[in-house]
Amino acid sequence: xxxxxxxxxxxxxxxxxxxxxxxxxxxxxxxxxxxxxxxxxxxxxxxxxxxxxxxxxxxxxxxxxxxxxxxxxxxxxxxxxxxxxxxxxxxxxxxxxxxxxxxxxxxxxxxxxxxxxxxxxxxxxxxxxxxxxxxxxxxxxxxxxxxxxxxxxxxxxxxxxxxxxxxxxxxxxxxxxxxxxxxxxxxxxxxxxxxx
Ligand SMILES: *[C@@H]1O[C@H](CO)[C@@H](O)[C@H](O)[C@H]1NC(C)=O
Numbered sequence: 510x511x512x513x514x515x516x517x518x519x520x521x522x523x524x525x526x527x528x529x530x531x532x533x534x535x536x537x538x539x540x541x542x543x544x545x546x547x548x549x550x551x552x553x554x555x556x557x558x559x560x561x562x563x564x565x566x567x568x569x570x571x572x573x574x575x576x577x578x579x580x581x582x583x584x585x586x587x588x589x590x591x592x593x594x595x596x597x598x599x600x601x602x603x604x605x606x607x608x609x610x611x612x613x614x615x616x617x618x619x620x621x622x623x624x625x626x627x628x629x630x631x632x633x634x635x636x637x638x639x640x641x642x643x644x645x646x647x648x649x650x651x652x653x654x655x656x657x658x659x660x661x662x663x664x665x666x667x668x669x670x671x672x673x674x675x676x677x678x679x680x681x682x683x684x685x686x687x688x689x690x691x692x693x694x695x696x697x698x699x700x701x702x703x704x705x
Contacts, residue, residue, distance in 0.1 A: 574650060574677040582668045585655055585680045587688055593655075594618050600647055604658045604667045605686070607702055614696030616657060616689055620644045624663045628670040649675035657682040657689075 575581055585593075593599035594617055601619040603610065604627060615621070622630050622642055630638060631646070638646035647654045654676070656664040661683040668681060682688075690696070 574675050581677060582665075582672070583678075583680045584683050587682075587684055587692060587694070590655060590682055591694065593653075598653060600644070600651070600654045601682075602654065602656050602667075603686075604656055604663050607699075609659065610699040611701050613686060613690070614698050616686070617695050617697055619657065624658070624667055624670075627667045631671045631674055631676070647676070647679075650678065651676075652678040652680075654679045655682055656680070657685045659686045661685045661687075 590599065590601070594601065597618075601616060603615060603619045603621050604624040605621070606623045606625075607621060610621060620642060630642065633641065633646070635646045656667050656679060658664045658667070661681070664681045664683070664685065668676075668679060671679065
């Protein structure tokens with residue numbers, strides 16, 4: 510992934526909604542494909558060398574939706590995340606606090622469920638969740654959910670909170686906000702909350 514250049518071409522604000530576009534070089538796509546392949550091959554090999562190591566330590570209900578041979582949680586790199594945001598094939602959830610989003614802006618099309626209320630949120634009914642957070646509550650089997658935070662630490666705690674609920678396929682953007690910002694990718698202003 511070293512040396513990958515990403516050019517941010519355009520950011521358009523249309524009312525409250527946001528459309529944006531980025532150009533990702535062919536180099537980035539190539540690297541991405543290679544990296545994905547390597548990651549999956551590596552984990553499969555590792556699983557072969559250390560048979561059933563993971564399945565032995567974890568209770569059965571915690572691994573019900575896991576695919577053997579893949580190490581969880583699965584990460585996602587900047588290039589793939591950016592492409593998936595552009596083609597609307599991802600639900601990106603930022604687990605930072607609202608005041609942090611107000612300070613830094615938010616990643617385009619991201620939703621916000623702060624870490625302190627993460628577990629409670631995912632125990633809400635779909636109706637309550639939608640009302641409180643303004644987007645459809647992901648189903649445990651969904652494979653299009655990505656978590657992000659500031660530095661990549663809080664997403665691990667968020668994953669810990671919902672993985673036992675069966676959300677095995679949630680992916681983590683370990684680079685998170687710091688990586689996004691370092692690449693000068695678009696950030697969308699968040700209005701100051703009226704609450705004290
Ligand atoms: C969206 O982009 C991702 C990453 O490049 C790709 O794998 C996926 O097939 C695309 N989905 C659609 C619906 O175009």
